[in-house]
Amino acid sequence: MAKNIIIIGSGAAGMTAASTARATDPKANITVFTEDEDIAYSPCVIPWVLEGKTEWKDIIMHTPDFYAKEKNIDVLIKTKVESVDDTAKTVTANGKTYNYDSLVLATGGKVFIPPIQGIDLKGVFIVRTVRDGKNIENALKDAKKVVIGGAGVIGLEIALALINLGKDVTVIEMMDQVIPRIADKDMADPIQKYLENKGVRFIMKAPIQAVNGTERVSSVTAAGLEYPCDMIIFATGVRANIDIAKQLGLDVGQLGALAVAPTLQTYKRGRLVPDIFAAGDVIQCQSAIMPGPTMSQLGSTAVKEGIVAGKNAAGEKVHFGGVASPWVSVIGDKQIAGTGLSMGLASWYGIEVVIGKAIGFTRARYYPGGKELIVKVLADKTTHRIIGAQIIAGEEATGRINWLTSAAIEGVTAEDFIVRSENAYCPPTSMVQDVVIKAVKDLCINLKSQ
Numbered sequence: 001m002a003k004n005i006i007i008i009g010s011g012a013a014g015m016t017a018a019s020t021a022r023a024t025d026p027k028a029n030i031t032v033f034t035e036d037e038d039i040a041y042s043p044c045v046i047p048w049v050l051e052g053k054t055e056w057k058d059i060i061m062h063t064p065d066f067y068a069k070e071k072n073i074d075v076l077i078k079t080k081v082e083s084v085d086d087t088a089k090t091v092t093a094n095g096k097t098y099n100y101d102s103l104v105l106a107t108g109g110k111v112f113i114p115p116i117q118g119i120d121l122k123g124v125f126i127v128r129t130v131r132d133g134k135n136i137e138n139a140l141k142d143a144k145k146v147v148i149g150g151a152g153v154i155g156l157e158i159a160l161a162l163i164n165l166g167k168d169v170t171v172i173e174m175m176d177q178v179i180p181r182i183a184d185k186d187m188a189d190p191i192q193k194y195l196e197n198k199g200v201r202f203i204m205k206a207p208i209q210a211v212n213g214t215e216r217v218s219s220v221t222a223a224g225l226e227y228p229c230d231m232i233i234f235a236t237g238v239r240a241n242i243d244i245a246k247q248l249g250l251d252v253g254q255l256g257a258l259a260v261a262p263t264l265q266t267y268k269r270g271r272l273v274p275d276i277f278a279a280g281d282v283i284q285c286q287s288a289i290m291p292g293p294t295m296s297q298l299g300s301t302a303v304k305e306g307i308v309a310g311k312n313a314a315g316e317k318v319h320f321g322g323v324a325s326p327w328v329s330v331i332g333d334k335q336i337a338g339t340g341l342s343m344g345l346a347s348w349y350g351i352e353v354v355i356g357k358a359i360g361f362t363r364a365r366y367y368p369g370g371k372e373l374i375v376k377v378l379a380d381k382t383t384h385r386i387i388g389a390q391i392i393a394g395e396e397a398t399g400r401i402n403w404l405t406s407a408a409i410e411g412v413t414a415e416d417f418i419v420r421s422e423n424a425y426c427p428p429t430s431m432v433q434d435v436v437i438k439a440v441k442d443l444c445i446n447l448k449s450q
Contacts (some may be wrong), residue, residue, distance in 0.1 A: 003028045005313050006091050008081050008244060009106030010034035012042070012299045013280025015062075016306025017313065018073050019106045025313035032067075032075040033093050038130040039075060042299055046133040047154065050140070051161035056130060059258075077368065081224050086248050086268075086276065102275050102313035105245060105258070105266070106306065109238035109281035109297060114149075118211030123231040127154055127237075136233060143230035144168055145219050149208050151178040152337075153329040155235035156191065159200045160332055169200050170229070172222045174207040182327065183336065184343045187376055194334055201387035203227070228250035238297055240282045250276070255293055257284040262319040264309045276407045277313050279305035288322030288409045289340045289387050290349045296325040326405040328398050335397035339405040340388030341378060352381040354450060356414070356443025360435035362395050371395050377404065378415070384413040384447050386440070396429070400436050414443045 005021050005028050007014050018032050026353075032039075040062040048054055064075035076093070083092045084103070091098045111126040113119050123143075125136050140146075146162055149153045151173035162169045177185040179194045192202060206223035211232060213219070219228045240257035242250075251267040253259035258278045259267050266273045280302040288292040301323055308320040328337035346353045356377045363370035371394020378388040389404040390398045407417055418441060423434040 003101045003314070004121070005030045005104070006098060006100040007032045007101045007104040007106055007313075008034075008084075008091070009104075009108055009134045009280065009282075010036055010039040010075060010077070010110045011106060011280055012302035012307070013306040014104070014106030015040050015108060016303045017277075017279055017310035018067070018075075019071060020310025021102075021104075022071050022305045023286060024311050024316060028314060029141040030073045031098060032073060033079050033081050033091070034075065034077055035080050036129055036131075037077050039067075039077065041130055043128055044154075044299065046127055046130075047161040049133060049155035050137055050158065056134065060130070061318055081244060084244055084248055089275070100275075102277065102422050104309050104313050105276065105278040105282055106243040106280045106281045106302075106309070107244055110241045111234060112239050113234050114208060114236065115376075116208065116210050118213060118217070121211055121217050123217030123229075124211060124214055125211070125233045126229060127158065127233060127235055136231075139231050140165065140167070145229045146170070147172060147227060147229040148230040149220075149232060149234045150236035151175075151180070151192075151202070151204075152235060152237060153179060153327070153331075155233075156195060156331055157329060158233060158235060160195060160198060163195075164201050170193075170203060170227055171200055172203045172206050172208055172220065172227070174205065176205050178202070179336070180326075181340070181344055182338055182342055183231075183390055184376065184439055187336065187338075187374070187392060190374075190392055191331060191334060191336055194332065198332065204328075208232075208266075238281060240284075240295075242282060245278070245282065248276070250278075253284045253293055255284045255295055257295060258282050259284060259293075262286075262321070263312050263317065264305060264320055265312070277309040279309040285320070286322045287349075288324045290351065292349060294323065296323045296327065297326060298325060301325065322409075324405050324408050326401050328401060333394060336391070337392045337393075337394065337397040338388070338390040338400040339401050340386075340408040342388060342390070343378065346378065346380075346387060353378050353385065353387070354381045354443065354447050355379075356439045356441070356446055358429055358435050358438035358442055362393055363429065364431055367427040369428075372434045373400075374402070375435045377439045377443050379414050379443055381447070381449060381450060384415060385411055386414060386417060389439075400434070403436060414440055414447055418444060 361370035
C-alpha cells in the first residue's frame, strides 16, 4: 500500500518537503494543506513588488495545478487544519479526515503584533503573504503618512520602497539601533544614516504602545508621544506558529519554537515521535558556531530543512546539521550582510569577543565603479575561532559573506584564515588583497594584543 504523507504549510519548507518526498518515493500519496491562497513564492520580494520593480504574478513560481500535474502532489489552498490526532494518525481539515503515515509540520511563523489597543482598526497591516502585500498596495493609494513598526531588514526595505513612492515614512523601533540582534550597532548605524538621508524618519528606543483612531488608524503612540499616520505596517519580527504543535503536546524549546532531533523528528514529553517531522520557521535549530539552540528563519534554511524532512518522511534517514544563518539585505544601493554571531548573540552565549575591521573597495582602486566595502569579523577571545562577520557594501556582499560563513562553520581561527585563505583577483571584481583578508589581519593584531 502506498505511503500517505501529509504536509501542513506551503512555504519554502513545506513545498520543498513535498517535492523531496515525491522524488524519494514516487508511489507515495502526498497532500499539502495551506491556509494561504498562493504558494511557492518568497515573502522577501514583497517590498520590491510594492515599489513596482516586479509584479505579483511574477513572484509566484508554481500553482497547485502545476504540483498536481507535474509532481502528483495535491495542494489544498485556503484550507485550515482543524485538528490532528497522532494516535489515530489523522488530520481533519474542512470537516474531512485524512490518514497519514508521516506528517510534516511546516506551519511557519506569525508576525508578532504587540498586544496593544487599536490593532483591529482599519489601516493596520502585517507583511507575511502575497495577500498581505496586496492589501498594503491597495491601502497605499489613499495614504500619505505611513508608520512602520520595527526596523528589521524587511521593515527597512519597505521603508525605502515607500519613500521611493513619495510617502512620508516613519520607522519606530523599540531598540537603540536598526537591524537589532543580528547586526552590531557600528554596522547598523550607517544603514540608518543612509535611509535618513533618503527621507526616512526614525524613532528609536520607543516601543509602540497604542494604535489610535475610531474606525481607522489616525496615529500611533510610542514612548508616550503621538505620531500621526494613515496606516501602520507591523514588521516587528516573526514568532514560530506552534498552534498545531501545542495541540499535539509536542515539546517546545527554550526559544519558543519546536525542539527537533537532527532527523527533524519532533519530541513529545522528551521522547522522539517517529512519524511527525517539522521544518522551517516553526523549529529551532542547532547553531553551527557554538553548542546550543538558535533560530534561523531564513528561506535558505527552510529549503535545507524541507529536503531533510521530505526525505525522512518518505522513509530515508538523513540529518540536518548546525546553521550559521548567513543573511543579506539590499537597501537601495547599499548591501548589508552578516553570518554567525553578532556581538549581542555572542554575549547571549557567554562568549568574549575580539573584532577586526577594514574598509576598502569592491574593485581595484584604479578601476572605475568601485564601491566602498566595510568588513567586520568577530572571533572568540579564548580560542581565536572566527564566530561571525558583517559586511556593508555597494556590491558583491553575498560572495564575501558566504566565504566567511564557510570559515565560521569549519571552525577556522583568525590565524589559520590568513594562512589558508586566497582570493581571486581581477581589477573589476576585487582589490588584489580583498578587504575580507585585511579585516582578518586586523583581527589577528587585536587578538595578539589581548
